Amino acid sequence: xxxxxxxxxxxxxxxxxxxxxxxxxxxxxxxxxxxxxxxxxxxxxxxxxxxxxxxxxxxxxxxxxxxxxxxxxxxxxxxxxxxxxxxxxxxxxxxxxxxxxxxxxxxxxxxxxxxxxxxxxxxxxxxxxxxxxxxxxxxxxxxxxxxxxxxxxxxxxxxxxxxxxxxxxxxxxxxxxxxxxxxxxxxxxxxxxxxxxxxxxxxxxxxxxxxxxxxxxxxxxxxxxxxxxxxxxxxxxxxxxxxxxxxxxxxxxxxxxxxxxxxxxxxxx
Amino acid sequence: xxxxxxxxxxxxxxxxxxxxxxxxxxxxxxxxxxxxxxxxxxxxxxxxxxxxxxxxxxxxxxxxxxxxxxxxxxxxxxxxxxxxxxxxxxxxxxxxxxxxxxxxxxxxxxxxxxxxxxxxxxxxxxxxxxxxxxxxxxxxxxxxxxxxxxxxxxxxxxxxxxxxxxxxxxxxxxxxxxxxxxxxxxxxxxxxxxxxxxxxxxxxxxx
Numbered sequence: 001x002x003x004x005x006x007x008x009x010x011x012x013x014x015x016x017x018x019x020x021x022x023x024x025x026x027x028x029x030x031x032x033x034x035x036x037x038x039x040x041x042x043x044x045x046x047x048x049x050x051x052x053x054x055x056x057x058x059x060x061x062x063x064x065x066x067x068x069x070x071x072x073x074x075x076x077x078x079x080x081x082x083x084x085x086x087x088x089x090x091x092x093x094x095x096x097x098x099x100x101x102x103x104x105x106x107x108x109x110x111x112x113x114x115x116x117x118x119x120x121x122x123x124x125x126x127x128x129x130x131x132x133x134x135x136x137x138x139x140x141x142x143x144x145x146x147x148x149x150x151x152x153x154x155x156x157x158x159x160x161x162x163x164x165x166x167x168x169x170x171x172x173x174x175x176x177x178x179x180x181x182x183x184x185x186x187x188x189x190x191x192x193x194x195x196x197x198x199x200x201x202x203x204x205x206x207x208x209x210x211x212x213x214x215x216x217x218x219x220x221x222x223x224x225x226x227x228x229x230x231x232x233x234x235x236x237x238x239x240x241x242x243x244x245x246x247x248x249x250x251x252x253x254x255x256x257x258x259x260x261x262x263x264x265x266x267x268x269x
Numbered sequence: 270x271x272x273x274x275x276x277x278x279x280x281x282x283x284x285x286x287x288x289x290x291x292x293x294x295x296x297x298x299x300x301x302x303x304x305x306x307x308x309x310x311x312x313x314x315x316x317x318x319x320x321x322x323x324x325x326x327x328x329x330x331x332x333x334x335x336x337x338x339x340x341x342x343x344x345x346x347x348x349x350x351x352x353x354x355x356x357x358x359x360x361x362x363x364x365x366x367x368x369x370x371x372x373x374x375x376x377x378x379x380x381x382x383x384x385x386x387x388x389x390x391x392x393x394x395x396x397x398x399x400x401x402x403x404x405x406x407x408x409x410x411x412x413x414x415x416x417x418x419x420x421x422x423x424x425x426x427x428x429x430x431x432x433x434x435x436x437x438x439x440x441x442x443x444x445x446x447x448x449x450x451x452x453x454x455x456x457x458x459x460x461x462x463x464x465x466x467x468x469x470x471x472x473x474x475x476x
Contacts, residue, residue, distance in 0.1 A: 158347040159355050161321055162412070166367055166419055167341040176366070180357045 006258045010251035017248055021065040028059035032215055039232065048236045052227035060215050061240050067216040068245070071131050071201045072252075076194030078136025080143055080186060087147025088174050088182075092155060102148070108141040117200060121209040128214055131204065135197045143189045150182045188256035195252040202245050217241035271333075272297045272455050273318065273343070273423050278327030280313050287313040290327075293457075293474065295423065300449065300456040302470025304463055309476040311459045315427040318457055319345040331423070344416035348428040350408030354400035360411055361396040367418045385414045389444060406437035410444065417448065423455045430465060442469060 020027055029047075035054040042049045048057035090101040117134050124130045154160060155178070163173050204210055205218030206225070224230060224238035275293040279286070288310035295301050305311050316322045317329060320339040329336040331343060347353045354363050361382070368378045383393045389410045395403055403411070409429060416424060426445070430438040442465065449456060458469045466473050 158349055158353040161316070161319075161345065162347065162353045162415070163355075164321060164339040165319055165341070165343065165345045166415070167339070167370060168366075177355055181355070 004258060004262055007255065010254040010258070013247060013251040014255065017065055017069060017244075017251075020062055021069045024062045024066060028056075028062040030056040030059040032060060032063050034059070039234070042236050048240060049234065051223060051229070051237060057220075057237055057240070060220055061217070061244065064215040064217045064220055064241060065244070067128055067214045068198055068201060068218065069248070071128055071135070071216070072194045072198035072248075074132040075135035075139065075197035076190045078132065079139040079193045079197075080190045081140075082137065083140035083143025083189070084147050084179070084182075084186060086140065086144040088151055088178065090144070091148040091151025092170065092174050092178070094152075098148075101144070105141045105144045108138065109145075111138065113138050114200065114203065117204065118207065118209060121204055126209055126211040128211055128216075131201055131210070135200050139193045139196060143186065143193070146185055146189060147182055150185055151178055154178055154181055184259075188260040191252045191256040191259075195249040195256075198245060198249055198252075217245050270297045271295070272331070273457075274330045275314075275318060275324075276328045276330070278314075278317055278324035278329060280310070280317060280322065280324050288317070288324075288476075291476070292327075293318075295455050295457065297422070297455055298449070298453045299472075300458055300470045302466035302473040303457060303459045303476060304461065304466045304473060305476030307461065311461075311476055312427055314476065315345065315425045315457065315459055318423075319343050319425045321345070341419040342421050343423045343425065344419065344421040345425040345427060346409070346412050346416060346429045348431050350405045350412055350432065351400045351403070353412050354408065356400055359397055359399055360403070363400075364396070364411070364415055364418065367415055371418065382414075385417065389414050390440070404437075405433050406440065409433065409437075409441055413441075413444065413448070417452075421454060423457070425457045425459070427459045428461070429458075431460065431462070438465070445469070 032055060034056065036046075036050055036056075038050060038052055038054045040046055040050040046056050046058065048061065051057055051060070086101050086105065090098040117138065120134045121130060124134070160173060160177060163177050168177070201210070201216060202218030202221065205216050206222045208222055208226070210216055210219050210222070212219075218241070220241040221238045224234065229237040271294055273293075273295040275291060278288065278291050280288040291310070291314060293301065303311055303314060313322070317324050320329070320331075320336045320343060323337075331340060336343075354360065361379070364382055365375075365378050368381065369375075373381060379396070382396060386393050386395070391407060391410050391414070395407055395411065400408060429445070430441050433441060445456065446469070448454065456469070458466060460466045463473075
């Protein structure tokens with residue numbers, strides 16, 4: 001397949017975010033525990049000034065990439081794992097199991113996500129792991145539906161009938177014969193769930209439901225709001241993390257749409 | 270010796286009856302032809318005989334025992350040759366998986382497949398290609414080779430030459446005859462073309 005140039009810009013942006021998130025020490029001039037004078041304006045020593053605790057905002061921005069991206073990608077992975085398993089089982093087995101799993105999917109589908117996430121995050125405590133589990137376990141339903149319909153379409157294909165005749169087990173057929181064919185429709189769903197999880201994390205952090213021990217872009221905006229960053233006109237405190245969230249989400253969503261369009265072109269849908 | 274037997278089987282999908290009260294007996298080494306118009310239930314019958322579907326009523330027996338599901342001793346060859354292979358796997362990967370199931374070590378698989386390919390008149394270069402990169406005739410030969418890898422006793426051939434050119438059709442039919450002569454397998458040969466069925470079958474049943 002010919003490489004699609006449309007991947008370059010969002011791909012490079014995501015790559016940059018990932019490199020920064022994995023090796024923050026290489027890019028951050030200060031550690032997140034270093035303190036100096038509070039509420040400093042941007043200057044040569046502090047590119048984006050300092051916050052209410054005297055921490056370097058640029059360094060916080062670099063370190064925050066790690067948690068924001070990790071919560072997004074980990075939630076996306078968890079949602080893909082659950083959604084794919086449910087969709088595969090429901091589409092392959094059909095019957096009562098299909099009805100039960102799709103009934104459960106419908107219930108998850110109609111749950112009001114953000115209010116529920118707020119309640120769960122408040123009840124279970126502010127931890128990034130809680131956020132990952134809550135966001136991941138509430139975002140798998142669309143993946144399950146897509147996977148199930150694709151599996152139903154594939155299960156009566158002649159190559160699947162041939163695999164059954166040859167004596168392959170149900171497990172092998174599901175994971176080795178069907179999953180690789182379904183995979184292209186899972187990828188865009190994964191990135192969309194990841195982007196949605198990043199936004200949800202930012203929303204929860206803004207509401208003060210994130211772990212104060214961890215630094216995230218949403219948490220930085222929340223701090224700027226709580227500790228008079230907005231009142232003092234310190235746009236360099238809240239705007240950079242907001243831009244990072246927007247750019248990250250846009251890049252991830254673009255990758256999903258470009259990939260989906262590519263798959264459609266290949267499949268000539 | 271009776272190897273496959275369908276005893277008064279019927280199958281319906283909702284209110285639509287696809288097959289009604291059908292019986293069939295196939296002896297070892299015999300070729301039974303099934304012919305009929307479109308929608309007469311030929312493919313439904315093929316899937317039931319292969320154990321891929323259960324009849325609503327009636328019973329299918331293989332070697333005297335009730336057939337309750339797919340059995341490697343009964344292989345099926347489909348109408349769409351390329352469609353019977355996983356589109357995201359190379360031909361080698363598809364066939365190697367069958368040999369893995371048979372317990373053939375990885376080191377011996379390519380040689381074994383080369384031997385089978387030679388017997389079927391296929392070039393080994395095809396092994397590295399994807400199903401959409403080979404011709405219909407080649408794909409049908411590969412499908413036959415794949416079926417033979419599990420040493421079946423019965424082969425259900427559901428319109429195996431319908432999607433092929435006339436010249437390729439003849440080659441496939443002769444290949445099937447040669448294989449049967451060598452292995453003594455039983456065939457259920459399904460086609461809407463009476464001349465093809467007559468050429469292949471010892472006896473013909475019309476649906």
